[in-house]
Amino acid sequence: MTFLRRPGLPAGFAVLPLILSCGLSIGDGPGCRLDGPPVALPEVLDETSGLAVGIRDPSRIWTHNDSGHEPHIYALDAAGTLHATVEVDQRNRDWEDMDRGRCGTGYCLYLADTGDNQERHARVALYRLPEPDGHVDGTTAADRFLMRFPDGPRDVEAMYVLPGERVFFVTKGRNHAVTIYRYPPPLRPDEVVTLEVVQTLTEGPVAPPRMVTGASATLDGNRVVIRTYETLEFFEVTDDGRLSRLTDSRVNLRTLRESQGEGVAFDGNERVILSSESGFASRPSIVSLVCTIE
Numbered sequence: 001m002t003f004l005r006r007p008g009l010p011a012g013f014a015v016l017p018l019i020l021s022c023g024l025s026i027g028d029g030p031g032c033r034l035d036g037p038p039v040a041l042p043e044v045l046d047e048t049s050g051l052a053v054g055i056r057d058p059s060r061i062w063t064h065n066d067s068g069h070e071p072h073i074y075a076l077d078a079a080g081t082l083h084a085t086v087e088v089d090q091r092n093r094d095w096e097d098m099d100r101g102r103c104g105t106g107y108c109l110y111l112a113d114t115g116d117n118q119e120r121h122a123r124v125a126l127y128r129l130p131e132p133d134g135h136v137d138g139t140t141a142a143d144r145f146l147m148r149f150p151d152g153p154r155d156v157e158a159m160y161v162l163p164g165e166r167v168f169f170v171t172k173g174r175n176h177a178v179t180i181y182r183y184p185p186p187l188r189p190d191e192v193v194t195l196e197v198v199q200t201l202t203e204g205p206v207a208p209p210r211m212v213t214g215a216s217a218t219l220d221g222n223r224v225v226i227r228t229y230e231t232l233e234f235f236e237v238t239d240d241g242r243l244s245r246l247t248d249s250r251v252n253l254r255t256l257r258e259s260q261g262e263g264v265a266f267d268g269n270e271r272v273i274l275s276s277e278s279g280f281a282s283r284p285s286i287v288s289l290v291c292t293i294e
Helices: none
Strands: 032-034 048-053 061-065 072-076 082-088 097-103 106-113 124-130 138-140 143-148 156-162 166-171 179-182 192-194 196-200 212-217 223-228 231-237 243-252 261-267 271-276 285-291
Touching: 048 106, 048 212, 048 271, 061 097, 061 261, 097 156, 097 212, 106 156, 156 223, 166 212, 223 261, 231 285
Parallel strands: 048 097, 048 261, 082 138, 143 192, 156 212, 212 261
Antiparallel strands: 032 285, 048 061, 061 072, 072 082, 097 106, 106 124, 124 143, 156 166, 166 179, 179 196, 212 223, 223 231, 231 243, 261 271, 271 285
16 A cells, blocks of 8 residues: 655656666575666556566566556566556455466466455455466456455565465564464355464564565466565475475565565566655566575
């Protein structure tokens, strides 16, 4: 959810000034390095939130805005060029994250309509749609799966999908411990499903810079990355679906000077793409990192 806003800027995209040289590690642990300069996004993506790299077309990076915007998803390339706008036939109450996965129809995108800053919504929603053609504008229908949290409303800005359509949600940590919930499979469009607690990652609420804003899983389901406003952290997925922190896996993102870090997506097993919203004097942007994960 946006905390900083800025006046509109001209449409189009541009390469942002480099904060670091492309070969410089930006943190300890996995040793992430920039894979090219940050790239400004088109004005329409002023509140870009979730990210997912296509399976049907891995050259396409899918993203969306959060609350207050049209129910559209956008297909970009690595240079930030907008190639397609696809309207989804579901409401965007507060879309906060997205991921990709294999599904019964082939390849699907999943949207988490789970933002709830005030923690007052009794129900939230997950949407699933076939991965669209990322080269042309269009419309698409999405399945809706209604959910509730077992311990009352929670603010969630992060979701990841493991093989077999196992969907997990990570709370932001504003008022409660950062907690992982799962949708007990299979996905069911005809009922309101109560999510299950998997584990907690913190002892209690966290300071704003450490609030969780995005997550992603590798296609093989072996690794998950969770981002906050200032860090990335990598995890191994255990047999029971719990996350196990990799040794020294926390990466400092402060040196990127993102205006407001939001999204994260795996592109393969080592390349990670980040997105940030616009700020007072900065454009929304994406940046690609290469991270060595042991």
